[in-house]
Amino acid sequence: MRLLSVTFAVLASLVLSATPASAAPAGADFYGTPVVDLETYAPGSIVRREPVPQLDVLGSRTERILYRSADPRDRAVAVSGLLITPSRAWDGPGPRPVIAYAPGSYGIADRCSGSSELGLTTTMPALLPLLAQGYQVVTTDYQGLGTPGEYEFLGRVAGARAVLDAARAAARETDAPVVVYGYSAGGVASAAAAELASTYAPDVTVIGAYVGAAPTDPVLRVEGQDGTAWAATMLYTINGLLGAHPERAGEIRDLFNHRGRAALDAALDFCTTDALAYGSLQSTELTADGSSLAALMTGPVLGPLTAANTIGLTAPTLPVMIVQGVNDRSVGIEQSRLLADRWRASGAADITVREFDFGTELVPAFDHPAANAAAYPEVIGWIDRLVASDHARR
Structure with a gap:
């Protein structure tokens, strides 16, 4: 070789x-x-x-x-x-x-x-x-x-x-x-x-x-990050969907509470060390109804968008x-x-x-x-x- x-x-x-x-x-x-x-x-x-x-x-x-x-x-x-x-x-x-x-x-x-x-x-x-x-x-x-x-x-x-x-x-x-x-x-x-x-x-x-x-598989990715030191990176997936579907930004952001929306906004300016410094997050504390982010990604709003980005x-x-x-x-x-x-x-x-x-x-x-x-x-x-x-x- x-x-x-x-x-x-x-x-x-x-x-x-x-x-x-x-x-x-x-x-x-x-x-x-x-x-x-x-x-x-x-x-x-x-x-x-x-x-x-x-x-x-x-x-x-x-x-x-x-x-x-x-x-x-x-x-x-x-x-x-x-x-x-x-x-x-x-x-x-x-x-x-x-x-x-x-x-x-x-x-x-x-x-x-x-x-x-x-x-x-x-x-x-x-x-x-x-x-x-x-x-x-x-x-x-x-x-x-x-x-x-x-x-x-x-x-x-x-x-x-x-x-x-x-x-x-x-x-x-x-x-x-x-x-x-x-x-x-x-x-x-x-x-x-x-x-x-x-x-x-x-x-x-x-x-x-x-x-x-x-x-x-986007759902598996989010499940694996949720609650870990790198949990802030799971927000990248949602921000990606917001960028791809600006016409649906309102209903996507409505899935999150005030803290969740603030975290989404902050993540837009994250590089690797910023996400780690942000600290561990539990997605159930960020969503409007207390669902996990993985559950939302299989729900009626995010489910079809997630499926379109699932490879395999x-x-x-x-x-x-x-x-x-x-x-x-x-x-x-x-x-x-x-x-x-x-x-x-x-x-x-x-x-x-x-x-x-x-x-x-x-x-x-x-x-x-x-x-x-x-x-x-x-x-x-x-x-x-x-x-x-x-x-x-x-």
Whole structure:
């Protein structure tokens, strides 16, 4: 396996366009300056780019990009991300593969986006093993995160489209094979992209999807967070629904009492440490009728919206690898097991599941990032086999 020693070195650190793009006007905000006639660009077109030389790691060239996507209502939206291209020639079969990388969540405030200064501290280390293999990597910040508009946290359609249009941005000129890759909240976007790739982006050669520790069932996610030190993050899901359905904001907010509505408002400006500092919450103390948030998410108001964002009911037509640590308490292992069961029941034919047991019941936070790091050698081997098979078919 190419550059395996580099990959293992990185693991240690992890555990501790069709239309030419233009630069942002001098002195203007890269993320917020409107793109003129955005709707005339094809999905995946890079409409703005700038070099980020301080991120040129492992001999790569890094750019911050703004590309055209479409929201769940098919309106044109600009989404930000990173495009990182190794300088050395690709020595594998066919064109250089593209990894369309969906970052995990650092929060739902604009300052938490993956290409922002805050997000980069987590995003870049996770990319190093992929760059070391010579893959091109493109990341997404998701629709409305860092850029104007509402961020639909864990939104199935919005997340999938953000990832797939990032893949278009990277692979359009080369028709390179694409693997979508996501862990934790990013795993949700990767899983959604796997389900929607054949219908939303049939022009992109998506050959596989890596889905790590993904909370693809929103109700299970909320149940797992309720009452814990990270309970404030369960409010992200509701804020995501509010952003996606502004016409229903009144009836959704009416499900909460005064304290609950205040917590929802506060969470809009949370990054990771803010949610932890907010303290433990019991959802029954936030709702108008004393119901748990999980119960509300299966009720008449939130139930249909929750169901629309539940992943696993549409079989992907491409190979998928699911990875998680069995003692992960950030995202319960039942999430990955349920996703695999649902996909297989829906007719998915190529699902690989890898579970890691580190025996760390006393250090529950370890399993969540560690499984992603430990999986790299197997995942890279899996990607290489997919690339070889795709080349043989062409």
